[in-house]
Amino acid sequence: MKLMGVINLDHELDQLNELTYFRAGAAVPFAGRYRLIDFALSNMMNAGVPDIALFVRRKYRSLLDHLGEGGPWDLNRKRGGLFVLPPDWHDPTDISAGDLQHMHNNRDFFARSTGEYVVHSGSQHLSKVDFCDLAAQHKASGADVTIVYKHVDLLEPEHDSCFRVEVEEDGTVSGIHNEKGHHNIYIDLFIMEKNLFLQQMEYCIAHGDSYFFRDAILRNPSGLKIAGYEYKGYHAVINSIESYYKNSLELLDPEKYKQLFSPDMPIQTKIKYEAPTKYLEGAEVRNSLVANGCRIAGEVEGSVLFRGVKVEKGAKVINSIIMQKCVIEAGAIVENVILDKDVQVTENRTLVGDSRRPFVIAKRSLL
Amino acid sequence: MKKKEMIAMLLAGGQGKRLKGLTKSLAKPAVYFGGTYRIIDFPLSNCTNSGIDTVGVLTQYEPLVLHSYIGVGSDWDMDRKNGGVFVLPPHEREDGSSWYRGTADAISRNLKFIDQYDPEHLLVLSGDHVYKMDYTKLLDYHKEKEADCTISVINVTLEEAPSFGMINTHEDLKIYEFDEKPKQPKSTLASMGVYIFKWDVLRKYLTEDIDKPDSESSHDFGKDIVPKMLADELALYAYPFEGYWRDVGTIPSLWEANMDLLKDDPELNLNDPDWRIYTRNPNEPAQYISPDAKLTNCMVNEGCSVYGEVDRSVLFYGVEVGEGSVISESVIMPEVKIGKNVRIHRAIVDQGKVIPDNTVIGEDREDPNEILLINGDSPF
Numbered sequence: 001m002k003l004m005g006v007i008n009l010d011h012e013l014d015q016l017n018e019l020t021y022f023r024a025g026a027a028v029p030f031a032g033r034y035r036l037i038d039f040a041l042s043n044m045m046n047a048g049v050p051d052i053a054l055f056v057r058r059k060y061r062s063l064l065d066h067l068g069e070g071g072p073w074d075l076n077r078k079r080g081g082l083f084v085l086p087p088d089w090h091d092p093t094d095i096s097a098g099d100l101q102h103m104h105n106n107r108d109f110f111a112r113s114t115g116e117y118v119v120h121s122g123s124q125h126l127s128k129v130d131f132c133d134l135a136a137q138h139k140a141s142g143a144d145v146t147i148v149y150k151h152v153d154l155l156e157p158e159h160d161s162c163f164r165v166e167v168e169e170d171g172t173v174s175g176i177h178n179e180k181g182h183h184n185i186y187i188d189l190f191i192m193e194k195n196l197f198l199q200q201m202e203y204c205i206a207h208g209d210s211y212f213f214r215d216a217i218l219r220n221p222s223g224l225k226i227a228g229y230e231y232k233g234y235h236a237v238i239n240s241i242e243s244y245y246k247n248s249l250e251l252l253d254p255e256k257y258k259q260l261f262s263p264d265m266p267i268q269t270k271i272k273y274e275a276p277t278k279y280l281e282g283a284e285v286r287n288s289l290v291a292n293g294c295r296i297a298g299e300v301e302g303s304v305l306f307r308g309v310k311v312e313k314g315a316k317v318i319n320s321i322i323m324q325k326c327v328i329e330a331g332a333i334v335e336n337v338i339l340d341k342d343v344q345v346t347e348n349r350t351l352v353g354d355s356r357r358p359f360v361i362a363k364r365s366l367l
Numbered sequence: 368m369k370k371k372e373m374i375a376m377l378l379a380g381g382q383g384k385r386l387k388g389l390t391k392s393l394a395k396p397a398v399y400f401g402g403t404y405r406i407i408d409f410p411l412s413n414c415t416n417s418g419i420d421t422v423g424v425l426t427q428y429e430p431l432v433l434h435s436y437i438g439v440g441s442d443w444d445m446d447r448k449n450g451g452v453f454v455l456p457p458h459e460r461e462d463g464s465s466w467y468r469g470t471a472d473a474i475s476r477n478l479k480f481i482d483q484y485d486p487e488h489l490l491v492l493s494g495d496h497v498y499k500m501d502y503t504k505l506l507d508y509h510k511e512k513e514a515d516c517t518i519s520v521i522n523v524t525l526e527e528a529p530s531f532g533m534i535n536t537h538e539d540l541k542i543y544e545f546d547e548k549p550k551q552p553k554s555t556l557a558s559m560g561v562y563i564f565k566w567d568v569l570r571k572y573l574t575e576d577i578d579k580p581d582s583e584s585s586h587d588f589g590k591d592i593v594p595k596m597l598a599d600e601l602a603l604y605a606y607p608f609e610g611y612w613r614d615v616g617t618i619p620s621l622w623e624a625n626m627d628l629l630k631d632d633p634e635l636n637l638n639d640p641d642w643r644i645y646t647r648n649p650n651e652p653a654q655y656i657s658p659d660a661k662l663t664n665c666m667v668n669e670g671c672s673v674y675g676e677v678d679r680s681v682l683f684y685g686v687e688v689g690e691g692s693v694i695s696e697s698v699i700m701p702e703v704k705i706g707k708n709v710r711i712h713r714a715i716v717d718q719g720k721v722i723p724d725n726t727v728i729g730e731d732r733e734d735p736n737e738i739l740l741i742n743g744d745s746p747f
Binding site: 031032033071072252254257260261266267268269271273274275276277278279280281282283284285286287288289290291292293295304305308 | 401402403441442629631637638643644645646648650652653654655656657658659660661662663664665666667668669672677681682683
């Protein structure tokens, strides 16, 4: 079954405060060496999806820098590969709006691809859905569209804005809504046949709609047969500073770490050529995730260190997320903070946030 | 092909017998070093950082790992439209075929490759050494001296000299003698295995040498070509290199060069943004350090999970160190899985080895300075 992929960032809000002032949520660094987009892209790569469109509208400079020609995901191909597509169009008669504008104005992408089914995903839900299995179930069920949900036992504030999925015993979806007490979270992932997808898009535009999932699937004016696919593996939704912080530190649980980084479905990212990390005399590092190129002489506990971070002698980093190339100088203490890239915390300075609401320091700050 | 001022030929066919079990199924240039690199990353990165974009890699002994490692060369930025990296194993020709009989023979059999680029100068490198070097400075010196051949040399002690090819020069660094592994060394300048030749001059010597029977020539740069050039009174100069350079050709020297990296500010700086050492990145997740782990004076790569203690050691990617285990003064190659309550002291553990729980390695040995090699042949 031939698949084609869409990663649609159009409807995602940039709610990560300082981290998304200048970059799209999909470009936010995560887990020491990745960016959020890597997870959706790697799932597509692991399923062998040959053509992938990324629908971007705003703040995509750092995304473009990260993605390049798509080499790390094996998408720098002669035919197909990665297409980063803005909604640009100069036809004054164009009446499309919202993410339908993206789909409409990039119809050539759909027309040229040999894919028969469209796998449509966002970037905020981190998962390891096997798209081949999803596609097989979709075809076997005879449904028009299959949407993916995760049954979440413990609902957290980040789930508030997520859609919920009502599923019958036979797997058909009887309702999609936003009732906060419901536990089946829609993880922003569906699959449908390309021709039906395009037909629905045209229908929605003709009826003045603007948002494909809401207008074609949730409201379902055409009476599509919708099936649910229950996903049971690793899942995190990153749509706020709090959820970013919490889900980052949860990777210190070896079980979660092994789920997300299971070697059978590796996560690819842009390669940097850093040397391995150096732990110097007197270093005390416990319960942490550390990327390459770091130099640690101080104390690090319960934290995530991105590439090339320096922790000098006598400095302490506790329950914090320290992004690329930050320097924590001698004697400085940071606790419950998120430092964006290239932040320098000078000697003996103390910076303590609240574990429920970490301090966020913008890129290139000097403290 | 577009003419190039200089291209490089990298000799990577050697077995490195003195590395024993480490080179059982791969050539010496493919041996791991420094937590993430293979030895060949150093000359290849030096080339790319020196602006040399065309490199022929001469392979012979167990080439599979090297060939697949180099690939199209994109990791060293050598996937080029004009030039790039080319793996050149021995091949069959109209007039018969044979293995590369020596270092010079390997180049002689690839004249067609070199002639495509019509270079002024040829840089000949060895894939056996760990060092950072700007070859453009060597080329400038070579041109300034109007040399037919320039050999890069490094100062060694008189005690070390008998294990190197020693270069004896006049005061102006003009070479008058090449002394291969001398019992009584006359100088302290050792050849680094880095040469620049005027290509038209070398080409003539190579075409003469290739037709000599093996009884007359061993087809080697150090033994045949350079001595013949000296006998013909060509202009050969020594270029004094300053910096870190190691032949990591034995288990103790490989171990020691790894340990050198653990100093606070090692002579070989691997984190210099202006002189990156490129390598094929295995793309492993960030390293996981458990609540009970202890890491001091060590280098650890991505993909590692450390639950025990690591001191004065180098851990390559994907290594696991189980609870209660203590690793000291050791080099642990990629994907080694170390169980619980294991003790390893002064050892090199080869790629992929699984060390069962409660194993003790390297304590109570007869010679306390010996470096043990733990590989597939080890008894557990």
